[in-house]
Amino acid sequence: xxxxPAAIRGTNDFVKDEAARFDHVVDTFRRVAxxxxxRPVHIPVFEQTSVFARSLGETTDVxxxxxxxxxxxxxxxxxxxxxxTAGIARAYISxxxxxxxxMKLSAWGPCFRYERxxxxxxxxxHQLDAEMLGAGEPMHDVExxxxxxxxxxxxxxxxxVSLQLNTLGDPDSRAAWQAALLxxxxxxxxxxxxxxxxxxxxxxxxxLDSKDEGDRRVVAEAPIIDEFLTDDAKGWFDRVQGGLSVAxxxxxxxxxxxxxxxxxxxxxxxFVTDALGAQGTxxxxxxxxxxxxxxxxxxTPAIGWAAGIERxxxxxxxxxxxxxxxxxxxxxxxxxxxxxxLLNALRSGGGVSGETFARGNxxxxxxxxxxxxxxxxxxxxxxxxxxxxxxxxxxxxxDQTSVAFGDLGFIGGYLAExxxxxxxxxxxxxxxxxxxxxxxxxxxx
RNA sequence: GCGAUCGUAGCUCAGUCGGUUAGAGCGCUGGUUUGUGGUACCAGAGGUCGCGGGUUCGAACCCCGUCGAUCGCCCCA
Numbered sequence: 162x163x164x165x166p167a168a169i170r171g172t173n174d175f176v177k178d179e180a181a182r183f184d185h186v187v188d189t190f191r192r193v194a195x196x197x198x199x200r201p202v203h204i205p206v207f208e209q210t211s212v213f214a215r216s217l218g219e220t221t222d223v224x225x226x227x228x229x230x231x232x233x234x235x236x237x238x239x240x241x242x243x244x245x246t247a248g249i250a251r252a253y254i255s256x257x258x259x260x261x262x263x264m265k266l267s268a269w270g271p272c273f274r275y276e277r278x279x280x281x282x283x284x285x286x287h288q289l290d291a292e293m294l295g296a297g298e299p300m301h302d303v304e305x306x307x308x309x310x311x312x313x314x315x316x317x318x319x320x321x322v323s324l325q326l327n328t329l330g331d332p333d334s335r336a337a338w339q340a341a342l343l344x345x346x347x348x349x350x351x352x353x354x355x356x357x358x359x360x361x362x363x364x365x366x367x368x369l370d371s372k373d374e375g376d377r378r379v380v381a382e383a384p385i386i387d388e389f390l391t392d393d394a395k396g397w398f399d400r401v402q403g404g405l406s407v408a409x410x411x412x413x414x415x416x417x418x419x420x421x422x423x424x425x426x427x428x429x430x431x432f433v434t435d436a437l438g439a440q441g442t443x444x445x446x447x448x449x450x451x452x453x454x455x456x457x458x459x460x461t462p463a464i465g466w467a468a469g470i471e472r473x474x475x476x477x478x479x480x481x482x483x484x485x486x487x488x489x490x491x492x493x494x495x496x497x498x499x500x501x502x503l504l505n506a507l508r509s510g511g512g513v514s515g516e517t518f519a520r521g522n523x524x525x526x527x528x529x530x531x532x533x534x535x536x537x538x539x540x541x542x543x544x545x546x547x548x549x550x551x552x553x554x555x556x557x558x559x560d561q562t563s564v565a566f567g568d569l570g571f572i573g574g575y576l577a578e579x580x581x582x583x584x585x586x587x588x589x590x591x592x593x594x595x596x597x598x599x600x601x602x603x604x605x606x
Numbered sequence: 607g608c609g610a611u612c613g614u615a616g617c618u619c620a621g622u623c624g625g626u627u628a629g630a631g632c633g634c635u636g637g638u639u640u641g642u643g644g645u646a647c648c649a650g651a652g653g654u655c656g657c658g659g660g661u662u663c664g665a666a667c668c669c670c671g672u673c674g675a676u677c678g679c680c681c682c683a
Contacts, residue, residue: 287683289683372680439677445683521637525637527643
């Protein structure tokens, strides 16, 4: 027992409903991405360490203590990606993607951060990512937010989530605000928590979203960005807000929402929930006009967001594993051989899913067939082989009818119609197989 | 990195003041005249009580350490 291999701390193994929820989040993301014309981009899971170290900022926690960094066999320092944006920016520069003009990209996959695991926080976690590069209009911000909003709605979690919005202004606004903020916090340094006094040196903006009571009292009186916005920056933010209300995307202005890094400009946002404890941010992003330039490319306006797949999967409910369509229940080996070829014909003919239940006594076989959730059971024994027909049992109705091997297509037809009705929410109206078969068999003559 | 709580079968848990071969439910495997489930019954497999050390005649239970999980801080998706 003690010899059992253990998973690495902060990693997860998902099966069954957890895996189904995870996939549902990804499937939904990919579908909505197509609707918004965000095209797939595939980038490496690891990069030269400098890609992340320079883009995220040497002083951030992510870079200074949370990266999975190691030397490869040639002695180069490489790092498992802690997020997507830096890698996509690097690819944009490496490949000269500015030739494509506006690029709307979507990606998803694992990211790695050496953190203390907690609810909704893991060392290997998975993100959905959306980026717009070469996007220099306020309406691009609105479009990107609309994508995020639509995703949350299609996942059915929008009701538990609210959009917090802020602006960091352009570089001039931001620099003036930051200087005023720093001066203000220094005046009130003795009222700040130990953590925040630390932040004063490294990342003063972060004091704004501190959870400490005392800090919040100081923050309440702190200078706000609006007093420092240039006309351009204010105009930008007004157009974003105007676009959001036209798009009917509700948001809440949150003056304390910030981004620590210099290349962030203008729009910053987070979709948050209180259903996940301390890890309430479910989808977050902002405009990072300065990043591509800071990494050695041409000045490129850009905006993007990332969402935590595990966090979204924890909010999603009512997603279960898909049951199979048919359960094959053969009575003996000869029947199993024939049954398998019938099942394979159904699979290749009409996308029917199925499984064989050939172990244990008859009762056990039916029990397992039932547990599989199959709509129909195909029972084949000696007498069926002789008659060249299968017994088809409707598992929810309990009725059973004989179907000649040559009429197998009706099973595919029944299942297809059933799927359609279920999709339209009218699964209840589907007749039992025996009645449906009798009616359609007659009609086909 | 800091703090709190918790680790007993695959899962959820019980296990009295430290006292013989550590239990239940579910699940799993097989069976109940060798052909019928969603609601029967019988049997079986499966645990060095997270790991290591200590106290004791004796430890699942007490002590120390360690690993892991959970929740919070920090940080963030």
